[in-house]
Amino acid sequence: MNSLNLNRLTIKRALELLDEGKISSxxxxxxxxxxxxxxxPEVKAYLYVNEExxxxxxxxxxxxxxxxxxxxxxxxxxxxxxxxxxxGHPTTCASKIxxxxxxxxxxxxxxKLKKEGAVxxxxxNLDEFAMGSSTENSAxxxxxxxxDLERVPxxxxxxxxxxxxxxxxxxxxxxxTGGSIRQPACFCGVVGMKPTxxxxxxxxxxxxxxSLDQIGPFALNIEDTALLLKVISGHDPYDSTSAPREVPSxxxxxxxxxxxxxxxGIPKEYFEHxxxxxxxxxxxxxxxxxxxxxHEVKEVSLPHTKYAISVYYIIAPAEAASNxxxxxxxxxxxxxxxxxxxxxxxxxxxxxxxREVKRRVMLGTYALSAGYYDAFYLKASKVxxxxxxxxxxxxxxxxxxxxxxxxxPAFKLGEKTSDPLQMYLSDIFTIPVNLAGLPGLSLPSxxxxxxxxxxxxxxxxxxxxxxxxxxxxxxxxELDLETIPPIVKAL
Amino acid sequence: xxFEPVIGLEVHVQLKTKSKLFCSCxxxxxxxxxxxxxxxxxxxPGVLPxxxxxxxxxxxxxxxAVGAKVNRLSIMARKxxxxxxxxxxxxxxxxELPIAEGGAIEIxxxxxxxxxxxxxxxxxEDAGKLxxxxxxxxxYVDFNRTGIPLLEIVSKPEIHSPEEAVAYLKTLRSIxxxxxxxxxxxxxxxxxxxxxxxxxPKGSSSLGVKVELKNMNSFKHVERALAFEIKRQTALLxxxxxxxxxxxxxxxxxxxxxxxxxxxxxxxxxxxxxPDLIEVRVSEDWIEKIREELPELPSAKKARFIxxxxxxSYEAGILVEEKPLADFFEDTVRLYAKPKAVxxxxxxxxxxxxxxxxxxxxxxQLKPEFLAELLSxxxxxxxxxxxxxxxxxxxxxxxxxxxxxVVEERGLKQESSEELxxxxxxEVIKExxxxxEKYRSGKKGVLGFFVGQVMKKTGGKANPKLVxxxxxxxxxx
Numbered sequence: 001m002n003s004l005n006l007n008r009l010t011i012k013r014a015l016e017l018l019d020e021g022k023i024s025s026x027x028x029x030x031x032x033x034x035x036x037x038x039x040x041p042e043v044k045a046y047l048y049v050n051e052e053x054x055x056x057x058x059x060x061x062x063x064x065x066x067x068x069x070x071x072x073x074x075x076x077x078x079x080x081x082x083x084x085x086x087x088g089h090p091t092t093c094a095s096k097i098x099x100x101x102x103x104x105x106x107x108x109x110x111x112k113l114k115k116e117g118a119v120x121x122x123x124x125n126l127d128e129f130a131m132g133s134s135t136e137n138s139a140x141x142x143x144x145x146x147x148d149l150e151r152v153p154x155x156x157x158x159x160x161x162x163x164x165x166x167x168x169x170x171x172x173x174x175x176x177t178g179g180s181i182r183q184p185a186c187f188c189g190v191v192g193m194k195p196t197x198x199x200x201x202x203x204x205x206x207x208x209x210x211s212l213d214q215i216g217p218f219a220l221n222i223e224d225t226a227l228l229l230k231v232i233s234g235h236d237p238y239d240s241t242s243a244p245r246e247v248p249s250x251x252x253x254x255x256x257x258x259x260x261x262x263x264x265g266i267p268k269e270y271f272e273h274x275x276x277x278x279x280x281x282x283x284x285x286x287x288x289x290x291x292x293x294x295h296e297v298k299e300v301s302l303p304h305t306k307y308a309i310s311v312y313y314i315i316a317p318a319e320a321a322s323n324x325x326x327x328x329x330x331x332x333x334x335x336x337x338x339x340x341x342x343x344x345x346x347x348x349x350x351x352x353x354x355r356e357v358k359r360r361v362m363l364g365t366y367a368l369s370a371g372y373y374d375a376f377y378l379k380a381s382k383v384x385x386x387x388x389x390x391x392x393x394x395x396x397x398x399x400x401x402x403x404x405x406x407x408x409p410a411f412k413l414g415e416k417t418s419d420p421l422q423m424y425l426s427d428i429f430t431i432p433v434n435l436a437g438l439p440g441l442s443l444p445s446x447x448x449x450x451x452x453x454x455x456x457x458x459x460x461x462x463x464x465x466x467x468x469x470x471x472x473x474x475x476x477x478e479l480d481l482e483t484i485p486p487i488v489k490a491l
Numbered sequence: 492x493x494f495e496p497v498i499g500l501e502v503h504v505q506l507k508t509k510s511k512l513f514c515s516c517x518x519x520x521x522x523x524x525x526x527x528x529x530x531x532x533x534x535x536p537g538v539l540p541x542x543x544x545x546x547x548x549x550x551x552x553x554x555x556a557v558g559a560k561v562n563r564l565s566i567m568a569r570k571x572x573x574x575x576x577x578x579x580x581x582x583x584x585x586x587e588l589p590i591a592e593g594g595a596i597e598i599x600x601x602x603x604x605x606x607x608x609x610x611x612x613x614x615x616e617d618a619g620k621l622x623x624x625x626x627x628x629x630x631y632v633d634f635n636r637t638g639i640p641l642l643e644i645v646s647k648p649e650i651h652s653p654e655e656a657v658a659y660l661k662t663l664r665s666i667x668x669x670x671x672x673x674x675x676x677x678x679x680x681x682x683x684x685x686x687x688x689x690x691x692p693k694g695s696s697s698l699g700v701k702v703e704l705k706n707m708n709s710f711k712h713v714e715r716a717l718a719f720e721i722k723r724q725t726a727l728l729x730x731x732x733x734x735x736x737x738x739x740x741x742x743x744x745x746x747x748x749x750x751x752x753x754x755x756x757x758x759x760x761x762x763x764x765x766p767d768l769i770e771v772r773v774s775e776d777w778i779e780k781i782r783e784e785l786p787e788l789p790s791a792k793k794a795r796f797i798x799x800x801x802x803x804s805y806e807a808g809i810l811v812e813e814k815p816l817a818d819f820f821e822d823t824v825r826l827y828a829k830p831k832a833v834x835x836x837x838x839x840x841x842x843x844x845x846x847x848x849x850x851x852x853x854x855x856q857l858k859p860e861f862l863a864e865l866l867s868x869x870x871x872x873x874x875x876x877x878x879x880x881x882x883x884x885x886x887x888x889x890x891x892x893x894x895x896x897v898v899e900e901r902g903l904k905q906e907s908s909e910e911l912x913x914x915x916x917x918e919v920i921k922e923x924x925x926x927x928e929k930y931r932s933g934k935k936g937v938l939g940f941f942v943g944q945v946m947k948k949t950g951g952k953a954n955p956k957l958v959x960x961x962x963x964x965x966x967x968x
Binding site for chain 1: 530533534535536537538539540541542569571573575578579580581632759760761762763766767768769
């Protein structure tokens with residue numbers, strides 16, 4: 001037990017140790033729980049930790065292993081973003097309106113993880129209803145960046161990114177609507193992946209923007225990410241938008257493609273924005289690294305990129321306004337009594353939702369209103385198609401695309417809360433990927449002089465999540481970065 | 492000035508699919524409140540809808556039956572409004588690109604037929620039910636109905652009287668029942684109707700201000716509500732006033748309509764395609780398969796009954812209104828080849844009992860064999876038609892007994908012994924000399940009196956034909 005060094009323990013290694021009988025899932029889970037007790041009060045990644053439940057699952061996993069069962073994640077402790085339902089446990093979406101909501105069913109991804117024997121430690125913090133880029137929009141408390149406690153961890157899946165960065169869980173699930181997995185992964189120095197839209201079932205993910213949302217994994221490295229992705233992917237009859245296709249073994253493909261040379265595109269429009277100098281320098285280094293590895297690097301054009309943020313901030317709020325209509329105080333969640341039905345609706349929603357959620361509900365309602373629909377929603381949908389076509393065209397020339405994840409490293413808490421437009425710009429490189437439904441991977445690519453993590457994004461064609469992970473794997477091996485936040489190292 | 496009403500109907504038919512439109516909950520009527528619900532139809536966070544293929548199948552059946560154009564690609568859209576019976580606060584419906592457009596329904600009023608064209612047919616989910624307790628300051632919600640598939644059938648404003656409206660509804664109900672896609676029960680709400688009514692000077696081609704009528708739960712309500720509304724609007728126009736565009740509710744107690752309170756502002760439903768559902772695609776093969784499966788529809792059946800069985804339009808029209816009754820008629824004719832007699836017996840006797848008990852033929856113990864046997868018994872003189880109607884049929888209907896058995900057990904066999912009947916006739920003549928006088932002085936109608944007397948003596952069992960014959964012979968002689 002003392003020899004258990006969580007800081008360098010990957011899921012793959014943990015499974016080996018478990019299989020060899022050198023550790024038990026109970027020990028591993030206990031170690032994570034102790035780590036949570038020590039560090040979480042500082043970083044506040046978790047909204048909910050249930051020790052008893054976690055240990056019970058771990059004990060069950062140990063019994064199963066003794067009985068000769070071999071789940072792909074048997075006994076591995078994970079953190080789950082609190083907008084994914086686990087039956088019998090709270091799902092708050094970091095919103096007051098769902099503060100007391102207990103999930104009545106399991107999300108499909110949870111069902112799949114349970115089948116493979118994963119252990120759930122608890123639920124992680126997020127921007128309310130996943131709306132935000134810093135986890136500051138949580139109705140309960142902000143999560144802090146373990147590399148610098150005065151900075152944000154990114155968002156909206158900030159809690160999951162921090163949980164993995166601090167080894168308060170060997171892996172995690174988040175959701176990504178405009179960058180909500182990739183940007184916090186980048187800010188916290190871990191790997192995060194948004195799969196191709198429709199690869200992973202959305203059933204049981206509390207909807208923010210249905211045509212953009214996608215659940216994806218966080219892990220310490222690409223291999224673990226590939227393993228988690230394999231487990232949660234696949235057709236789900238409960239999600240009409242999920243793709244009815246076979247999911248390959250991503251971990252195996254990584255090895256097969258270990259030396260494959262790719263044609264990698266660098267979109268010139270992504271460099272027309274103001275980039276933080278160290279982000280700019282890092283991406284140049286990455287380009288050199290790709291060339292050194294023998295990949296063909298060429299410039300590509302994604303001409304409609306400049307419209308991506310505008311399009312996103314019409315489509316996402318429109319879908320959100322509709323999806324969030326159900327939180328009305330009638331059936332579940334917060335109810336504030338009023339003299340009439342309408343007053344009850346108004347009071348419940350006024351008290352239950354935070355500022356950013358209200359802002360987006362209003363934006364979205366406006367964009368869908370009769371008389372404005374054509375000018376906003378319909379127009380945005382058309383431009384969205386153009387953005388998607390840009391990528392399809394680029395992928396005729398290249399296999400993959402490489403971009404920064406975020407224009408800046410992690411920013412200070414409070415720095416952008418009063419300026420939503422600045423906050424929105426933080427997702428400028430990740431949003432187009434959601435609009436096009438493509439797979440996007442964020443992996444650590446270096447550090448700033450202040451020791452803040454930097455990240456690079458690999459984008460692939462639809463359903464080429466395997467290629468995206470393969471290039472990520474090559475970069476990761478070549479860089480061989482140590483990504484242990486100081487707060488963790490100090491333990 | 493003469494005025495004419497212009498009426499368009501929006502009919503909702505609840506589909507009889509086994510499960511709801513987007514989840515696997517049962518659609519059965521009358522279950523205890525909230526016993527047929529799940530996370531999906533109660534709008535829990537994170538749930539997604541999956542479209543029930545059977546519902547599309549049913550929608551296509553109706554579309555083909557009324558000759559509508561099926562859209563090969565149609566789109567489910569979200570229609571937003573806040574109400575406690577709508578768990579997601581949006582209804583999944585169709586807006587642009589409904590499942591079918593166009594088509595028509597042929598109606599018959601006062602012997603003449605007319606086509607009412609349809610605008611569209613679209614698929615949507617039903618809402619739940621609010622249950623109010625007047626003694627309490629709150630209401631309950633029952634979500635059993637939430638998510639049951641509905642088809643909305645929108646007619647063009649081509650209906651010009653309450654009678655036409657009722658004929659349209661009855662024909663539509665008959666079609667959906669023939670197709671087996673809906674119970675068509677207005678009282679239980681499986682068939683619901685809203686009407687748009689306006690009145691204009693006769694001959695004008697422009698439309699007046701339209702009023703939407705709701706809360707009509709039977710054909711009678713529809714007829715009365717429309718009649719009232721037409722009268723009300725006409726009176727306003729005659730006074731030089733214009734009706735207000737509004738939604739009005741029919742009040743059964745007063746048989747009038749009154750404005751619906753508090754819903755005056757125009758709704759903005761913020762329609763947009765539901766991103767959780769993919770486009771509904773209908774293949775040519777699917778359409779062909781359904782076309783082959785379509786049953787003979789009421790209008791075609793009626794034409795055939797007239798031609799094949801020599802029935803009147805009236806007789807055929809009533810027989811085909813409900814498929815089970817039409818089947819009963821044909822099955823009987825197959826066993827007893829006198830269609831007119833069968834039709835006549837069904838239209839008078841059978842329907843009288845069905846209407847009295849407010850049930851349909853398949854809910855009774857009647858069988859085609861029984862009716863065929865009963866009519867044969869009349870033909871071969873075993874019983875009279877009167878006995879058949881008054882004594883045998885009620886037993887057959889109530890108890891499900893074969894007519895022969897009823898006749899035997901109750902001793903209803905007709906008395907045809909000439910010897911006995913002659914004796915009785917002679918008795919009757921002897922007993923009523925003054926009536927005999929009348930007959931002989933030319934009042935031949937008195938014959939009926941004598942027949943009645945003989946019948947009385949035989950408990951109604953005497954063969955009337957024979958009695959007639961004997962009496963005439965005796966009186967004339």
